[in-house]
Amino acid sequence: MKKQHVAVIGATGQVGTPLTRGLLSLGHDATIITRKPQKDAKLMAFEQQGALISVCVDMHDVDTMTEILQGVDTLVASVPGSKTIIEQSEPVWLEAAVKAGVKRFVPSEFGCHTQALEMGDGEVFDNKKRFHDLLMSSGIGWTLFYNGGIFDYFLPNLRFFRKITTFGDLELPIYTHDIEDIGYLAALAVTDERTLNKCVQVDYNALSQHDMLDQLKRNWPDHSFEYEHFSSEYITTMKESAGDEVTAKKGSETDKERWGINYAIYVIGKLAAFNEQTLRTSELYPDYVCKRPEEVLNDAKFVFED
Template identity: 80%
Template structure:
């Protein structure tokens, strides 16, 4: 694989950290763009691996960003897909990338396959689709990477809920992966010439919630788990009625955004999608072995650590 010059915004985030480590381990030249004027542990580790750390205190300054992006092949926005990021920040980053001559822009996705949804599926996805229209019209190359779920959020554990919590249709296949695998496969995909102007779907693991619950019982038969289920009808109602408060135990999404995401995943069954414009990581990287859900659900630290 040809080595690329890659800039990452959001390198210290949940997906950004393993993605950036992956890029560096693959030998790419990496620029980490950060607003932080003082190095933290992650930035120091990136620098030791060979990354160049560039401080940009105003990530809405097109000229300053364009200067940092001079000579860069690919810009990756590995940041949470909050409304201000998608509507205000990403258009600025796209403008700066075009001004600097960047060849490929990778927007914040790393979750549900937005391109497979129609407008009206939810506020988060509608905002992303509007930005995608801007991206496609710009003429710059692009890659949309969809990892589906992350183990921490989608496998039964007590980290994000007080009980073992399930949602909607328990028989739907859930594509979910370990964060380290997501980061490394994203690093492979966003620098791969085959994925230019394509969607990429991570598809190594697929289990229904019924399968996950059965594994949990198999590995911890004597533990008195408490269970809670939110039905498809309840999710559908909340998707319409929830407000802009943030009441979840973990995460920064508003209640309306969160229930909208749950509706798309657990009612519509659209966490992953496989259309003509989507490449599968199992076909792109058939020799890569992902951590299996069984490994996580048999790990006491994963299941019980809150």
């Protein structure tokens, strides 16, 4: 792969941190666009590794963003896909990227395979699909990166719930990976010419919730776990009836958005998808060795730490 200049919005976030670290380790030039006038520890570490820190207090200023993006090959929005980000921020960033001559835009995806979903399957995905229409009609190149699940939230543990919690169809395959692997694979994918105007699906690990629970019981046979299950019927009802409150212990999605995500993952099985426009990371990077769910479910700190 040839050296590229990649700008990252959200470089200190959950996906953005290992993604930016991956870009720098691969030898790419990285510009981190941030609102923070003061550099935190992560930004300072990235700067020491060669990243350029560009402060933009108003990221809705098209002219300022256009100036920052001069000479950039790819812009990555590794930020949570909230309604505000998708409807108000990303259109501005896209306009600035087009004006600056950026070759590729990577929007806020990093989760379910939005392109495989239909309108109405979930509020978050409806918003994303509307932005995709704008992106794909803009003339700029794009890559949609779908990592599926992250170990922290998808492997059964007691850190976010007081019981081991399951959802919907326990037999659906759940594609889930360690955040460090996700970030590095994203860095590979967004700088890979083969992924231009393609979807990329991370696909090394696939376990059903039933398989996960079996492993948990085998690893911790002496622990008496309590369980709670939300049925497909309950999830479907909540997708339509939940409100705009944010009540989850972890995450910033509204309740309506969160149950829509659960519907996509656990009821209709669209956490991952493999259609004609989707490339598998296992085929793009067959020699890559990622962390396996089996070793994580055997880690007491992961399973039990509150």
